[in-house]
Amino acid sequence: MSHTAAIITVAYSIAVLIGAAISFAVFRSTSRPLEEDRSGTWSRRETTWLVIMIVVLFALLMGTIFYVPYGDSAGPHAQYVRVTGVQFAWAIDAPQPIVTGRPVEFLARSRDVAHGFGVYNPDDVLIFQAQVVPDHEQKIVHTFSQAGVYTVRCLEFCGAGHDKMVSTFVVKPA
Amino acid sequence: MMDERSLQVARGLTISYVKGSTLILAASGLLGVILRWSQAVPQARIGDNFWYALMTAHGLGAFVGWAGFAVMGLGYWVLAGVGFPVRGFGFAMAKLTWWLMVLGVVGVIVTTVFMGFGASWVFLYPLPFYGSGNWGDWATGLFSFSVLLVGLAIVTWCLAILHTVTNREALHSVSSSIGKRLGLSFGWGFLMPRTFATNPKPVPYPVIPLAVIGLDMIIATLPLAGLLIWQILQSMHIVGQANVLLAKNILWWFGHPVVYLLLFPAVAVYYWLIPRYAGRDLVAGNVIAIAWTVAVIANVLVWAHHLYLDYPSGTAQAQINTAMQPITFALVLPSALSLYSLAFTIYRSRFRWTPASTALFFGLVGWLLAGLSGVVNATIALDVAVHNTLWIVGHFHHMAMLNIGLLIFGATYALLPELSGKALYSEKMAWIHVWTTFLAGMAFFGIWLVQGLDGAPRRWAVLPSQYDTLTRVSLIFVFLLAAAQLLFFWNVLQTLRGKAGAASFDERGIPVPGKPSGDWSVHAAEAAVLILALLLAFAFAVGGYFVGREHPRGGNTTTTTGTSTSGGGAVTGDAKAGAALFASSGCGGCHTLAAAGANGNVGPSLDAVKPSEALVIARETNGKGAMPSFKDRLSAQQIADIAAYVHESTTK
Secondary structure, eight states, rough: OOHHHHHHHHHHHHHHHHHHHHHHHHHHHHOOOOOOOOOOHHHHHHHHHHHHHHHHHHHHHHHHGGOOOOOOOTTTTTTEEEEEETTTTEEOOOOOOOOOOOOEEEEEEEESEEEEEEOOOTOOEEEEEEOOOOSOOOEEEOOOOOOOOEEEEEEHHHHHHHHGEEEEEEEEEO | OOHHHHHHHHHHHHHHHHHHHHHHHHHHHHHHHHHHHHOGGGGGGOHHHHHHHHHHHHIIIIIIIIHHHHHHHHHHHHHHHTTTTOOOOHHHHHHHHHHHHHHHHHHHHHIIIIIIIOSSTOOTTTTGGTTTSSSOOOHHHHHHHHHHHHHHHHHHHHHHHHHHHHOHHHTTTTOHHHHHHHHHHHHHHHOOTTTTTTSSSOOOOOOOHHHHHHHHHHHHHHHHHHHHHHHHHHHSSOOOOHHHHHHHHHHHHHHHHHHHHHHHHHHHHHHHHHHHHHSOOOOTHHHHHHHHHHHHHHHHGGGGGGTTOOOOOTSSSSHHHHHHHHHHHTTTHHHHHHHHHHHHHHTTOOOOOHHHHHHHHHHHHHHHHHHHHHHHHOOOOOOOOOTTBHHHHHHHIIIIIIIHHHHHHHHHHHHHHHHHSSSSOOOOHEEEEEEHHHHHHHHHHHHHHHHHHTTOSSSSOOGGGGGHHEEEEEHHHHHHHHHOOOOOOOHHHHHTTTTTTTOOOOOSBBBBOOOOOOOOHHHHHHHHHHHHHHHHHHHHHHHHHHHHHHHHTSSSHHHHHHHHHHHHHSOOHHHHHHHHHHHHHTGGGGGGGGGGGOOSSOOOOOOHHOOOOOHHHHHHHHBBBBBBTTTSSSSSHHHHHHHHEEEEEEEH
């Protein structure tokens, strides 16, 4: 599991536990119904709930929006790798052996339909991915820290051989 | 103000939608079982393209043909229930919608199951024109036409809804301006009473979500109709290829709001039925109108969160995507406020717990679960880890089955007696159905979330072998879920046949359980169905597990065979069988072979290299460079067949 997937697992689990506790509390509360009508108070407090939600979502937005993968630059010492997706194979063309520690710029294109360039590390953990659509060049920047054989799987449905669209490339120690 | 005739009209409409959509649920649910079974049990594996064709039918069938169709029908009855009769133009559109939807779904089934169209329900352009020999332009044209019919059904439904919610009499509106009346239906009377409201209670809450989606789906569907017409023309070779990135944006311009075509009418049903079971009015502040105003706008401006991982150089897609994250977050607000209102409506009320209201309550829990995983998907930095993995499949099954699906079941149990005048056949069957659906669904879809976090790719007919164990475990829950639906179908059928007598209702309008039949055969039948279902579930799951274990894919056995054939030719290849395998395995995608009409140029041209049989076997078995190994997917015999074919057709 990747670092990001681990964060999602923890955050989602906590949120689900809280949600389950609240759901159960609401369920149990109906066994002791209130005599008086408090609907008016609860209705007015909905504004407070709206404010809480806006604050929470804004915090999540500010905490995550700066980690988008867009516009990454590999810098002057980049290693360039050409990737071509075609039904149902990846051609990965690295003029020099790919090494760890230096940014790699993948320049990916498709010859036919949309494909998804999903890269799994030697432990078979999904570490990054991007879409590759025809007529456009997709630039993906990544710096490898681990040497070994990486697996590429297609992560956008591309037809009958989609699940056969698997390839590998090797990253050598610097 | 609701005369008996208007009620009769809405009743007839809703019943016809419920019947049609329930039949589609049966068909598309069965397809879903086949898909997961094929993934889990090697011996039960269906052909790859057939798998994808069934996936296409299952997706469109279950999502739009069942869930969408059902809530569209329930919408009419909700509106009638709060004093908005469907009539005149609205009624004509509602009738037309039924026929367009049914014809469209039949067309989808024919073009996928029988013509092999397997480009998935999102038919990501230009994939429909790259069938790699599995389907032709005819299938693409007919499929596009069928989806166009479904799209038109959505538009005519929207017209029916907009006509109904702008009914001046029902709104108590003196305004002749249609814009002002629509604003009133959006709930603006709560915010600006002097401009919009003309009576103390501006509009019944269930009207608001229906009005919102009625407008939004017209905006969302029209561009898709344009793309579908383009595809039809392209299939007839009248036009050439369209701009691929634009087509993808248009697809998702529709593809996101269509989820809300399911959710918003479902919210209307919650707003209407939860207060009935709680015995108090919906607890809602005027701010709820703010949330729905946000929804009108945000719903049609979040499409690109499905394109977060498209950011090709020289386009504005990255900027569009970045803007979509805050807008998508804004769309959380109508859900968050609705859940608040519904939870407080139930909280410490004299809530009447029946199978119907329990299903509605579980539906709210499913909504919460789907919403939370949706926030993950909406966050670009997190989406990178789960995009197009099985996590997404888990997310939208929470949404479609455990939120919308349970709502439909709950509404069916709650409303079928008042719609049909007949008492529910068996309350006990309904209890078993609701609980099993919720629990088995939670387990089944939870496994998808876990597999997705572990990087399992979505839409793979055959998953990489490290995911097999969990896939087989999930089979137990798949069959439990399917078996529970059999109880639902039987219960609805027997109810409609009047097996439990006439319906009666308590003071809140909640159906009173029919006279429990003392006949022992009913209980025996219920018990038999349940026991049989459980036994089948375990038998299939356990059987599948052991069969799978006996036949490891890519294990040592296969490798040994591969090596020995490449050395000595222990297996003799059949060139004729090889020709078919060459096409179905996608070899031509990369290699040129004139005899097969293949002109791929990723790998070496076979016509130029004229490889020996041994070389072909070695490359197919072990792969080299970009060429993947096929030893996990083809048997030694099949590999030898292809080698024989390649050798024969290049040396003649």
